[in-house]
Amino acid sequence: MTAPAKAGALVRLLLDRFPDLAAGLWTDEDTVEVTIEGERNVALLQVLRDDPELNFFFLADAAAVDYGPTERFEVVYHLYSDRHPAWLRVRARVNRADPHIPTLTDLWEGAMFHEREMFDMMGIVFDGNRDLRRIYMSPDYRSFPQRKDFLLPDDAADSSAAGVRPLERPETWDLTRLSDELAPGVVAHAEAEAEAKP
Amino acid sequence: MALKTTPDPQTAAEPSMAEADRVLTGGTPPIVIPDQAGDDPILAEFGMEEHPQGGFHGLLEVIPTRADIVLDLIRANSLWPLLSGLSCCAIEMMSTATSKNDIDRFGMFPFRASPRQADVLIVAGTLTTKMAGPLVRLWEQMPEPKWCVAMGTCTTSGGRFKRSYSVVQGVDRVMPVDVYVPGCPPRPEGLIYGMMKLQELVKQRRGEWSTYVDRGVQRIDWEGDVR
Amino acid sequence: MTSEVKIPDPLDLDLDEEARLRRVAGLPAAKTPAGEYAGFESVGLPERPPQTEREREVYTLEEGEMLVNMGPQHPSTHGVMRLVVKVRGEVVTDVDPVLGYLHRGIEKLCEEATYTTVLTYVDPMDYLSTMHNEHAPAIAFEKLFGVTAPPRAEYIRALVVELNRVFSHSLMMGFLALDMGGITPILYGFINRDEIVDMLSAISGQRMLFNFFRVGGVNWDTNDEFLSRLGTWRDHVLKNVEMSERVLTDNEVFRSRTIGMGTLSGRDAIALGVSGPNLRASGVPFDVRKAHPYSIYPELEFEVITQSGGDSNARYLQRIAEINQSIHLIDQIVDKMPHGAVQAQVPGIIRPKPGRAYAAIESPRGLYSVYAISDGGPNPYRFRMRDPSFISLQAIPKLMPGRLIADTMAVMASFDPVMGGVDK
Numbered sequence A: 001m002t003a004p005a006k007a008g009a010l011v012r013l014l015l016d017r018f019p020d021l022a023a024g025l026w027t028d029e030d031t032v033e034v035t036i037e038g039e040r041n042v043a044l045l046q047v048l049r050d051d052p053e054l055n056f057f058f059l060a061d062a063a064a065v066d067y068g069p070t071e072r073f074e075v076v077y078h079l080y081s082d083r084h085p086a087w088l089r090v091r092a093r094v095n096r097a098d099p100h101i102p103t104l105t106d107l108w109e110g111a112m113f114h115e116r117e118m119f120d121m122m123g124i125v126f127d128g129n130r131d132l133r134r135i136y137m138s139p140d141y142r143s144f145p146q147r148k149d150f151l152l153p154d155d156a157a158d159s160s161a162a163g164v165r166p167l168e169r170p171e172t173w174d175l176t177r178l179s180d181e182l183a184p185g186v187v188a189h190a191e192a193e194a195e196a197k198p
Numbered sequence B: 001m002a003l004k005t006t007p008d009p010q011t012a013a014e015p016s017m018a019e020a021d022r023v024l025t026g027g028t029p030p031i032v033i034p035d036q037a038g039d040d041p042i043l044a045e046f047g048m049e050e051h052p053q054g055g056f057h058g059l060l061e062v063i064p065t066r067a068d069i070v071l072d073l074i075r076a077n078s079l080w081p082l083l084s085g086l087s088c089c090a091i092e093m094m095s096t097a098t099s100k101n102d103i104d105r106f107g108m109f110p111f112r113a114s115p116r117q118a119d120v121l122i123v124a125g126t127l128t129t130k131m132a133g134p135l136v137r138l139w140e141q142m143p144e145p146k147w148c149v150a151m152g153t154c155t156t157s158g159g160r161f162k163r164s165y166s167v168v169q170g171v172d173r174v175m176p177v178d179v180y181v182p183g184c185p186p187r188p189e190g191l192i193y194g195m196m197k198l199q200e201l202v203k204q205r206r207g208e209w210s211t212y213v214d215r216g217v218q219r220i221d222w223e224g225d226v227r
Numbered sequence C: 001m002t003s004e005v006k007i008p009d010p011l012d013l014d015l016d017e018e019a020r021l022r023r024v025a026g027l028p029a030a031k032t033p034a035g036e037y038a039g040f041e042s043v044g045l046p047e048r049p050p051q052t053e054r055e056r057e058v059y060t061l062e063e064g065e066m067l068v069n070m071g072p073q074h075p076s077t078h079g080v081m082r083l084v085v086k087v088r089g090e091v092v093t094d095v096d097p098v099l100g101y102l103h104r105g106i107e108k109l110c111e112e113a114t115y116t117t118v119l120t121y122v123d124p125m126d127y128l129s130t131m132h133n134e135h136a137p138a139i140a141f142e143k144l145f146g147v148t149a150p151p152r153a154e155y156i157r158a159l160v161v162e163l164n165r166v167f168s169h170s171l172m173m174g175f176l177a178l179d180m181g182g183i184t185p186i187l188y189g190f191i192n193r194d195e196i197v198d199m200l201s202a203i204s205g206q207r208m209l210f211n212f213f214r215v216g217g218v219n220w221d222t223n224d225e226f227l228s229r230l231g232t233w234r235d236h237v238l239k240n241v242e243m244s245e246r247v248l249t250d251n252e253v254f255r256s257r258t259i260g261m262g263t264l265s266g267r268d269a270i271a272l273g274v275s276g277p278n279l280r281a282s283g284v285p286f287d288v289r290k291a292h293p294y295s296i297y298p299e300l301e302f303e304v305i306t307q308s309g310g311d312s313n314a315r316y317l318q319r320i321a322e323i324n325q326s327i328h329l330i331d332q333i334v335d336k337m338p339h340g341a342v343q344a345q346v347p348g349i350i351r352p353k354p355g356r357a358y359a360a361i362e363s364p365r366g367l368y369s370v371y372a373i374s375d376g377g378p379n380p381y382r383f384r385m386r387d388p389s390f391i392s393l394q395a396i397p398k399l400m401p402g403r404l405i406a407d408t409m410a411v412m413a414s415f416d417p418v419m420g421g422v423d424k
């Protein structure tokens, strides 16, 4: 089945109900994606769930994404409906400096663990959630490991390559970071290679 | 200590005496204890008589040894592991205990649910910081003598999760380890081999407890940064 | 009389002890760019009430109630899980699951791994369905990168995935019986499991954490040893399943401990996010293989099986029905398997274009899905896994009040949670 055939009816229906969603609408072969502001999540998802033509009754996933310290958080919901052959993805934007978003636990009780996990890992606060405490880390843990500014220890940091992992991020190769005394061989090799190239 | 005596060539040359011994002792050659001459009233009470070539022979075979060595022999052949699986390696540990691999053959089956009845802690799976405390507590609840087997790369070094924010990089950072079994997960044969190494270790200890006690003290000294 | 008691957490370490252990363990190993230990320095803590409403509710004891701690080391918690059970006499009044004793930070580690190595990191997640763990990321990465696996690779994938489902379900039957005190079924389950694991290790070269899937195909083609083991296994598997079923299904003790236990209605199950066999046992015909067909499932003939009971017994019967269904699917797959390559042409280090992909599959525990975001680099910008048993566990506090404490484990085992997946 081609992409429009799967998503077409759903897109038309969505735009019929919510004309203002057109701006953030995007589809791929089996997903329809809409982008909203965080505060709107409960109102929108309630309609999506209860409207008999939409009938997105199953909350398949709720995940948080960190778009970097200067950007925003996003809470991404994936919904399933037996009426439409496509997943519906709702991306709700959250202010990163003041991460608050209404809870979904009144619509789906099962959003509870999703939200506790997002709170634990990203530090997003779900207003109205009755049980927002850490679920994985111990209660006295103080940081949010899945934020992008939480960096994992790098074994390579102690090595002569000074924190550069050549295999994984070649674009960060910066030979000025390798001092001659630490890695003379590497620098010499790189220079020889640079010369050899026309 | 002589577990088996080689037949004396002279005794072998005199069939009548050897025959009599064999009948008396039920087929096994007599145990000759050369340096305990004299008529010992205790041995006599057990039916032991002086042997014409020195030493004693009789109904009861006597192996003079230290109780600790015997106890270690018994311990080595009836290791009771604690039924405590942390993650994926635990499934291979169970597989080791069930029909196909059957670790029971080597005298280490009854997986005990209570640490107070267990000898061996097989740390099977990733140890996280949150679980480290309860695991140390389990270890401390096990009665001495006790042994620890680190199963899988996660417990030997952190393995594939070494860089994670919540994983202890090797269980030897929180408790002493006797045998490391590498692999992710180790095959059941690997765990059996590791446990047989542990049996060797137990037998080799020969009742010497000193090193073991020392290591216990050492762990408490590990307050500083071990990195 | 209501008295508010602050219960000290019996097994969580106090801060000093935890700090000591972390220091001993060389943790927290995480450094902020400034070189500070991120584990102890806050990186923006939102205001959080000292106790949540729900926490206060669980830990407030009324006259005659007491708290019982189960786990994290408990012979039947299926790994390191802890349940704080509030009881009045023998009757459970509330349950609070405490998770995280196996949290290994897999999602974070995947963000730093190349797309190929992500497929090794997800293996230990749900360690009884390793093949499924790799299936969803493989599909998601193929969507991101725009490659498709060759048809033979898709057939081999479906074959190994269904084999994995069979052994996962047969172990579930064993664990369920084990938690009620019966040892025989787990031995049958492990016989079945060892046979299949040997078969799968013949094709993948590794036991248990098979690491068999690749982006754009699978690692190896089928070989003679795999096929001969498959044939031998297929000859007697139905007999094996029937054997272990005969021990349990009509067993009087088993029936009285499962029928009517932990009854979950379809509506509640959907609200709680329960999926997979547990949801279908409540009568909701939701199977990702039919609802959003992936791989080769559109080409295979099968029906979505449901039960009407919604109790532990229905969940058990559902597992047996699915074992038989999987064997039926395996027959079809082997019959239809085409010839050809098993791996599409992909570069060693994959750099998809920036984009997002969502892939969901039906794992033995339910809807397992992956949401991957690429920023054009060699590793995923964000890699999210939705594990079915994590979400299904929320049903336990709903089902247990009013039941006996001895049934807690039996009901939990009927949901078949795997802590590796629950805690990630």
Ligand code: SF4
Binding pocket: B087, B088, B089, B124, B125, B126, B151, B152, B153, B154, B155, B159, B160, B183, B184, B185, B186, C124, C209
């Ligand atoms: S060593 Fe491998 S199999 Fe064992 S717990 Fe670690 S990841 Fe799992």
